[in-house]
Every structure is written in C-alpha cells, then in structure tokens.
Amino acid sequence: MRVAIVTGSSRGIGRGIAERLKQTGWTVVFSGTKADPPEGIQDLYVPCDISIAGDREHLVRETVSQYGRLDLLVNNAGVAPLVRRDLLEMTEESFDRVMAINLRGTLFLTQLASLEMIRERDAGLENWHPRIVNIGSISAYTSSISRGEYCISKAGLGMVTKLFADRLAPEGISVFEVRPGIIDTDMTRGVHEKYEKMIENGLLPVPRFGKPDDVAKMVCACAEGYLDYAAGQVLNADGGFSLRRL
Secondary structure, X not given: OOEEEEOOOOOHHHHHHHHHHXXXXXXXXXXXXXXXXXXXXXXXXXXXXXXOHHHHHHHHHHHHHHHOOOOEEEEOOOOOOXXXXXXXXXXXXXXXHHHHHHHHHHHHHHHHHHHHHHHHHHOOOOOOOOEEEEEOOHHHOOOOOOOHHHHHHHHHHHHHHHHHHHHHHHHOOXXXXXXXXXXXXXXXXXXXXXXXXXXXXXXXXXXXXXOHHHHHHHHHHHHOOOOHHHOOOEEEEOOOHHHOOO
16 A cells, blocks of 8 residues: 545645546545545545644644555645735735745645654555655746745745755655646636637647646656656646747
C-alpha cells in the first residue's frame, strides 16, 4: 500500500490529481475545508483548513492512524483573492488570508509531513520512498496586478520547494513543484472568456486551456519516482507559456 494526502482535493486540480493517483494504485486521503465529503468521494476524507495548525495535525494523524504510513504529500490547497483589486487597492486582510493558506499553511504542513516520513523511516517501515509535490503556479513569475497577493504567495512557495528539497534530499525524500498555467477549473471560471481570447490570439504554443489531468499526470511522474534525481525541480504544466516566445 502507498498512501497519499492530496490537500484541496474536493474539486478542481486537486480532485483531478487524487483521481489520477487512485487510477495508478495509490490509496488517497482526500481533504478540503467542508465538513462532509463532496459527492462521489468514497475514500477517506479528512476536513482540513491548512491555515489552522490543529487541522494540519489532525490530517496527518488521521492518515497515519488509518493506514499506518504516509508516502506522498501533494500540497494543492490554495485560494485566490476573494475580490480582484488593483495592487494599489489590495487590503491587508486579503493579503493575510491568501498567505495564511497558500504559503504559511503549506510550509508548516510540509514540515509536519516531513517529520512523520522521517519517523517512519527510523521505525523501519518497509518500501519507504516518500515524496512531496507542491502545486505552484505560473503566477510565481508572472505579474498579475489585480491579484498581487496570489502572485506573492506562489513566488514564496517556489522558495518553500527549494528549501525542503535541499533539506530533505539527504534524508531520502524528494521534493518537486508543478506549476499549472491556465487550467479550466472553478478558479478560472470568472475570467474564462478573457483567457480564451488570449489563447486564440496566440498566448500558448499548445492552443487550449489546460485540464486538471494535465497537472495530475506530472504529479504522478513525481510520485512514481521517475524524477528523483531531479529533486527540487519545477515542472511547468502550462501549455508552453514559460517558453517566453518572440
């Protein structure tokens, strides 16, 4: 048995990742902020607001209590600003909310999961090959002045990936980051028409919206160990956006 936690897996990219992992043989712990599991989820579902320390602890504890191990953490949970505002109008409340979830919550859940993975190694757990995958965004290096707090949080997550990859590689734990581009989910629904026109006008070499499964396939490549010697690397699930063409 190989056990994965996928945060923010009630819908969207996280749901796609969780379902793809299940198809490849993983036992998946689903997680989201709602108290009850969303429709269609029959697996273990643990409510968790990753900005809350007690929720993070409960998620890891419940996973290990149920299955006895943790082989993969996929840090997918994240939020956009509730209201898109010009950078000069961004509020401290919005900034704090986005950073608490996207950056602080992810960092400290990763810390918690890392310690559990090391504990399992030291206890002699068989078939021990744990990995961590952070779901970032092209917003880590792309300016969007109407959602600056989101861009800053994803840029920070890029350093979280580097730091944990550096610290955990000697422990035998590989850390990666997958950066989605323009993915067709609830989060982009409000700006779908805007992005659709940009894609039609040549924004992407691969001229379509991404799908959650496009991201999920990259996560699976990391999870299966195909990229372990490239620990700390970033995979861009972005239709070629990062090529920076002339």
